[in-house]
Amino acid sequence: MERQSNEAFFWMLFSAGGVVAALLIPVHLFLFGLAFPLRWLQPPAYAHLTALLKMPLVRIYLFVLCSLPLFHWAHRFRYTLYDGLQVKHLNEVIFTLCYGGAVVGTGLAGYLLWNIA
Amino acid sequence: MSTTRQPTINPAPAHTEFHPRWYRPHVSVYWWLGQWQYLRFILRELSSVFVAVFVVITLLQLRALRNGPDAYTRFQHWLQTPGAIALNLISFFFVVFHTITWFNLTPRAMVIRLRGKRLPDFLVAAPNYAMWLVVSAAVGWLILK
Numbered sequence: 465m466e467r468q469s470n471e472a473f474f475w476m477l478f479s480a481g482g483v484v485a486a487l488l489i490p491v492h493l494f495l496f497g498l499a500f501p502l503r504w505l506q507p508p509a510y511a512h513l514t515a516l517l518k519m520p521l522v523r524i525y526l527f528v529l530c531s532l533p534l535f536h537w538a539h540r541f542r543y544t545l546y547d548g549l550q551v552k553h554l555n556e557v558i559f560t561l562c563y564g565g566a567v568v569g570t571g572l573a574g575y576l577l578w579n580i581a
Numbered sequence: 582m583s584t585t586r587q588p589t590i591n592p593a594p595a596h597t598e599f600h601p602r603w604y605r606p607h608v609s610v611y612w613w614l615g616q617w618q619y620l621r622f623i624l625r626e627l628s629s630v631f632v633a634v635f636v637v638i639t640l641l642q643l644r645a646l647r648n649g650p651d652a653y654t655r656f657q658h659w660l661q662t663p664g665a666i667a668l669n670l671i672s673f674f675f676v677v678f679h680t681i682t683w684f685n686l687t688p689r690a691m692v693i694r695l696r697g698k699r700l701p702d703f704l705v706a707a708p709n710y711a712m713w714l715v716v717s718a719a720v721g722w723l724i725l726k
Contacts, residue, residue: 481632482679482683483683485632485676485679485680485683486679486680486683486684486709486713487680487712487713487716487717488716488720489632489635489676489679489680490673490676490677490680490713490717491716491717491720491721492635492639492720493635493669493672493673493676494673495721495724495725496639496642496660497635497638497660497665497666497669497670497672497673498666498669498670498673500657500660501657501660501661501665501666501669502661502666505725507657508724508725510646510650510653510654513646513653513724514646516723516724517646526639526643529636529639530636530639530640533632533633533635533636534633534636536629536632537629537630537632537633537636539629540626540628540629541626541629541630541633543626544623544626544627544629548610548613548623548626549610550608550610565633569633569636569637569640572640573636573640573643576640576643576644576647577643579647580643580646580647
C-alpha cells in the first residue's frame, strides 16, 4: 500500500481537472465542435485565432485547459476500469497507461503552445 | 473511496486449525446495468473519456493552427464531417452531464448554514452555475469578437 501516500496528490489533480473541465470545456466544445462546423455561428478567422495565441496568458490558459482535464480523466477512468470491469489485477498497467497518457498529453500541449507563436 | 479491510487473523489461532474461508460474494461484471442509479454512476465516470477526447481534438486543432492557414482549413473541413459532428455531439452531452453532476456535488461536500438554518441544496450549487455562465460568456466573447 505504498501508493496510498500519493493518493491525495492524484486526487487534487483529479479535482482541479474536474473543475476546469466543468467550467470551460462545454463552451469550447459547443463553439468549435458544433456551432462553427454547422455554421450556426460565423467561425473566427485564422488570423484572429493566431493573434489570440500570441498572448502568453491565452497560451497558459490553453495549457491548463489541456493538462488538468487529462489528469481528471486518468483518475476517473482508472477507477471506472477497476470497478466497472473489475480488473484490479491489471492495477499497474492501467495506472501507467492512464497517468502516462496524461503526462504525454501535457507534454504535447506544452510543446505545441511553446512553439506556436 | 473506501478500501475494503480484511479481517485481521489471529497469528496463532487458538480454536481452529483450519484457515477460515473468506466470504466474498460474487459480483457480476455487469453490475452497473441493473439499476438506473448504477448506470448513471458509470455514465458519469465515462464522461471523463469524452473530456479526454476533447483535449485530443484541441491538441490537433493547435497543431493545425501552428502548421498554417491551409492546415487549419483542412482541420475545419474534418470537423464538418458527419463522424466528427457525431463525436462532438455525444461528447457535448457527456461533458454537460459532467458539469451538472460536478456542480451538484457542492451541496454534498459542504453544508452552509444561514441564521441557523441549512441553505437548500440548489442555493449552494447556484453560484457554480452563475460562474459557469460568466466564464462561458467571457470565453465566447474572446473567441467571437
